[in-house]
Amino acid sequence: MRLVRTALTIAGSDSGGGAGIEADLKTFTAFGVHGLVAITSVTAQNTQTVTAIHDIPPEVVSEQIRVVAEDIGVDAAKTGMLSNAEIIKAVAKTVKNYDFPLVVDPVMIAKSGAPLLREDAVDALIKYILPLATLVTPNRFEAEKLTGMEIRNVNDAKLAAKKIAEETGAKAVIVKGGHLEGKEAIDVLYHNGAYKLYRAPKVDGCTHGTGCSFSAAITANLAKGLSLEDAVSVAKEFITLGISTGHKIGHGHCPVNQSAWIEIPAEKWRIYEELTRAVREFERINPIKLIPEVGTNFVYALPFPYARTKEDVAGVKGRIVRVGNEVRAVGSVEFGASDHLARAILTFMRFYPKYRSAINVRYSEEIVELAKEQGFTVSFYDRREEPIEVKEKEGATIPWGIEVAVKRINKRPDVIYHLGDIGKEPMILIFGRNPREVLDKLRLLI
Ligand SMILES: Cc1ncc(COP(=O)(O)OP(=O)(O)O)c(N)n1
Numbered sequence: 001m002r003l004v005r006t007a008l009t010i011a012g013s014d015s016g017g018g019a020g021i022e023a024d025l026k027t028f029t030a031f032g033v034h035g036l037v038a039i040t041s042v043t044a045q046n047t048q049t050v051t052a053i054h055d056i057p058p059e060v061v062s063e064q065i066r067v068v069a070e071d072i073g074v075d076a077a078k079t080g081m082l083s084n085a086e087i088i089k090a091v092a093k094t095v096k097n098y099d100f101p102l103v104v105d106p107v108m109i110a111k112s113g114a115p116l117l118r119e120d121a122v123d124a125l126i127k128y129i130l131p132l133a134t135l136v137t138p139n140r141f142e143a144e145k146l147t148g149m150e151i152r153n154v155n156d157a158k159l160a161a162k163k164i165a166e167e168t169g170a171k172a173v174i175v176k177g178g179h180l181e182g183k184e185a186i187d188v189l190y191h192n193g194a195y196k197l198y199r200a201p202k203v204d205g206c207t208h209g210t211g212c213s214f215s216a217a218i219t220a221n222l223a224k225g226l227s228l229e230d231a232v233s234v235a236k237e238f239i240t241l242g243i244s245t246g247h248k249i250g251h252g253h254c255p256v257n258q259s260a261w262i263e264i265p266a267e268k269w270r271i272y273e274e275l276t277r278a279v280r281e282f283e284r285i286n287p288i289k290l291i292p293e294v295g296t297n298f299v300y301a302l303p304f305p306y307a308r309t310k311e312d313v314a315g316v317k318g319r320i321v322r323v324g325n326e327v328r329a330v331g332s333v334e335f336g337a338s339d340h341l342a343r344a345i346l347t348f349m350r351f352y353p354k355y356r357s358a359i360n361v362r363y364s365e366e367i368v369e370l371a372k373e374q375g376f377t378v379s380f381y382d383r384r385e386e387p388i389e390v391k392e393k394e395g396a397t398i399p400w401g402i403e404v405a406v407k408r409i410n411k412r413p414d415v416i417y418h419l420g421d422i423g424k425e426p427m428i429l430i431f432g433r434n435p436r437e438v439l440d441k442l443r444l445l446i
């Protein structure tokens with residue numbers, strides 16, 4: 001019995017790796033599904049343009065589908081760029097031989113504006129492919145092309161989704177809301193005569209390959225046995241994360257980040273383990289004299305580009321305090337457990353992205369001197385110099401102070417201190433790439 005689920009993409013190749021089969025395979029992998037490929041067309045493409053298109057002979061497209069379906073088996077499939085009417089007819093004829101769910105992304109134009117479906121092939125798509133679809137996933141412009149309607153808002157999208165389903169025989173249609181009016185991206189699903197809306201904020205970020213990755217995520221989750229409604233829900237979360245965490249590569253539309261879906265949880269687990277170990281070691285070292293009145297925290301942030309808010313930074317819940325003669329972590333390591341130090345590391349990472357860990361210890365002149373003697377680069381900020389508008393803004397002092405301290409010297413600081421203010425305890429912060437490096441520096445200051 002085959003334990004791994006499989007998903008097949010019948011689509012074109014994007015040499016820039018942002019859309020097409022490349023996006024589909026990365027998405028399948030992100031969901032733990034084995035990806036299969038029937039390539040329809042090879043495009044010479046980057047984030048700005050498509051300069052060449054070479055279509056694969058229709059019989060070779062069909063043969064790719066047949067061999068994988070008959071040997072490996074297909075749990076769900078999707079279509080992307082089908083390019084011309086002959087490929088469309090060949091794909092329709094072949095997939096009819098199997099009973100896997102089929103998600104149809106009616107790809108027509110690339111983000112860069114290049115046509116990916118010949119004008120004379122739109123009718124073939126409507127006639128041969130859409131009737132076989134478990135789900136069709138048009139964006140606003142594709143839905144307009146398929147219906148001849150103007151679509152501006154959710155009500156128009158509802159009418160269009162119903163029209164496409166009723167006129168083509170597609171079992172379900174989702175009109176995506178990324179290009180509709182409003183601050184939210186509201187996708188409208190029409191299935192079994194009912195509507196369901198999927199909402200997410202319209203996030204800033206990288207959008208090349210969104211349509212491909214969204215439909216691939218639905219396909220992967222159908223392959224895993226989720227209902228259509230649940231598969232769409234997971235895909236919506238996946239694509240929102242992928243857009244907001246896209247790597248800014250190329251000079252045009254940067255690609256969606258399909259890895260974020262698995263990379264963030266994996267990194268979180270690594271961070272949790274490493275920081276927990278380091279906190280235990282800190283307790284064992286028992287640096288009682290280094291614990292300030294307010295307590296110590298020890299933080300470790302997600303890597304770039306995932307570290308954005310305090311929720312992306314792990315710290316010790318309740319901080320690390322003195323209990324009699326012992327140093328004790330009050331709670332366990334959790335993401336979002338630090339406030340002050342999280343703001344400090346997030347600011348530091350704006351200048352030195354690889355430096356993701358920090359600890360705060362009690363200020364004393366001796367420790368600062370010792371740090372200098374050990375060859376550490378030391379900088380500082382003076383809270384009395386804080387501009388009034390920063391002082392008045394909740395939570396702004398530490399980011400301001402870290403920025404001042406970083407910019408004061410033209411070298412990356414290992415240690416930043418401040419001398420406090422009325423009601424504010426002076427403090428020393430030690431920075432490192434990871435908690436082990438922070439502890440190594442701290443050991444030299446005891
Ligand atoms: C080979 C290939 N297939 C599909 C596309 C479309 O991707 P994109 O331009 O990012 O548009 P959306 O899929 O996001 O609507 C492509 N460019 N290349």
Ligand SMILES: Cc1ncsc1CCOP(=O)(O)O
Binds near residue numbers: 294297337338339427
């Ligand atoms: C008060 C203070 N100021 C800088 S670090 C620190 C202690 C740790 O605070 P948090 O637990 O919010 O990171």
